[in-house]
Amino acid sequence: MPAPTHVSPSLISTLPGLSYTDAALFQREQEKIFEARWIAAARSADLDGPGAFRTLDVGRENVILVRGRDGQLRAFLNVCRHRGARVCMERSGVARRNIQCGYHAWTYGLDGKLVAAPNLTQMPDLDRTAYGLVPVPVREWLGYAWVCVADEPPSFEDTVIGAVTERLGGTGIIEGWDIENLEVGRRISYDVRANWKLIIENFMECYHCATIHPELTEVLPEFADGFAAQYFVGHGAAFAEEAEGFTVDGSAGVTVIPGVVDGHDRKYYAITVNPQVFINLVPDHVIFHRMYPVGPDRTVVECDWLYLPEVVRSGQDLDRSVELFHRVNQQDFDACERCQLAATSKAYAQGGVLVPSEHHIGAFHTWVTEQLAM
Ligand code: FES
Ligand code: FE
Numbered sequence: 001m002p003a004p005t006h007v008s009p010s011l012i013s014t015l016p017g018l019s020y021t022d023a024a025l026f027q028r029e030q031e032k033i034f035e036a037r038w039i040a041a042a043r044s045a046d047l048d049g050p051g052a053f054r055t056l057d058v059g060r061e062n063v064i065l066v067r068g069r070d071g072q073l074r075a076f077l078n079v080c081r082h083r084g085a086r087v088c089m090e091r092s093g094v095a096r097r098n099i100q101c102g103y104h105a106w107t108y109g110l111d112g113k114l115v116a117a118p119n120l121t122q123m124p125d126l127d128r129t130a131y132g133l134v135p136v137p138v139r140e141w142l143g144y145a146w147v148c149v150a151d152e153p154p155s156f157e158d159t160v161i162g163a164v165t166e167r168l169g170g171t172g173i174i175e176g177w178d179i180e181n182l183e184v185g186r187r188i189s190y191d192v193r194a195n196w197k198l199i200i201e202n203f204m205e206c207y208h209c210a211t212i213h214p215e216l217t218e219v220l221p222e223f224a225d226g227f228a229a230q231y232f233v234g235h236g237a238a239f240a241e242e243a244e245g246f247t248v249d250g251s252a253g254v255t256v257i258p259g260v261v262d263g264h265d266r267k268y269y270a271i272t273v274n275p276q277v278f279i280n281l282v283p284d285h286v287i288f289h290r291m292y293p294v295g296p297d298r299t300v301v302e303c304d305w306l307y308l309p310e311v312v313r314s315g316q317d318l319d320r321s322v323e324l325f326h327r328v329n330q331q332d333f334d335a336c337e338r339c340q341l342a343a344t345s346k347a348y349a350q351g352g353v354l355v356p357s358e359h360h361i362g363a364f365h366t367w368v369t370e371q372l373a374m
Contacts, residue, residue: 037148039148215248
């Protein structure tokens with residue numbers, strides 16, 4: 001069977017199958033996209049005391065994010081300046097006073113300075129100030145610590161805050177949710193056997209909603225017609241008349257966030273911040289996804305459900321609320337994995353097509369192509 005070679009001229013082609021499987025392209029995306037942009041690394045409150053740290057891959061680098069004794073969050077490349085060993089091997093933990101490399105015991109302060117090394121007196125020429133851990137810029141916004149490993153980070157205001165505001169039609173309504181002061185009520189980590197671009201593309205369209213999201217379309221009926229692009233729900237998607245809350249069975253949710261004013265109180269907003277954050281706003285909670293590519297065909301997605309602190313501490317039942325988007329996530333990631341399975345087929349060598357309600361995915365493909373060309 002010959003592979004299809006062209007598509008109808010009125011339709012836009014997708015990326016070819018190779019874009020989702022090629023190891024060399026994935027490395028290039030790591031360099032040109034994930035090492036070039038601001039990445040949401042951790043919920044700030046998870047690093048809640050001096051010495052609390054987390055390590056994560058950002059592109060091809062590994063970064064250690066640590067809270068200092070002065071309360072400040074700092075980030076460093078997780079590379080020992082002696083012989084280049086990875087300094088911290090754990091994913092998270094608490095460093096007592098210092099960060100010590102496990103190879104020859106060079107020791108760094110929580111501020112990254114080289115404070116000690118065995119036989120240091122025999123190395124009078126070693127300029128300790130020149131051999132600290134290499135710092136990485138950190139910004140805190142919406143209660144998350146964002147890092148950027150680029151030599152010259154792009155403007156945080158433009159590429160992160162501006163992207164969110166633009167998705168919401170230039171309004172500042174996100175401030176009403178006071179996301180910084182919400183608390184994690186539930187966190188679920190998904191190990192998805194799919195390329196990161198499949199996950200973004202899926203998040204951007206709702207052509208699939210009627211097929212795979214029965215619970216979501218019950219609560220958000222406009223998603224059932226396939227035209228509402230989640231990427232563009234800057235106007236907010238209205239709840240079904242009979243839905244009392246954003247829950248798996250449409251029953252009432254928990255206490256509404258006080259800053260969420262009339263007009264937004266029965267709506268769902270979805271925002272994508274390229275390349276790895278999706279935010280959903282509903283009246284009583286926020287669903288915050290962070291995506292971490294692991295390989296061309298594997299991506300870890302960490303999803304936080306954020307509520308008012310008093311709701312989390314009161315022990316109110318969050319299950320019906322969490323269950324709705326947990327199911328949506330599973331349905332979406334299953335779909336992405338189905339696409340990944342077929343991405344190597346000759347039937348998809350030239351890619352497929354974007355129907356009109358998916359055309360904005362074409363803009364994402366243009367964005368990726370532009371980043372790779374930089
Ligand atoms: Fe870290 Fe030698 S490589 S102390
Ligand atoms: Fe979906």
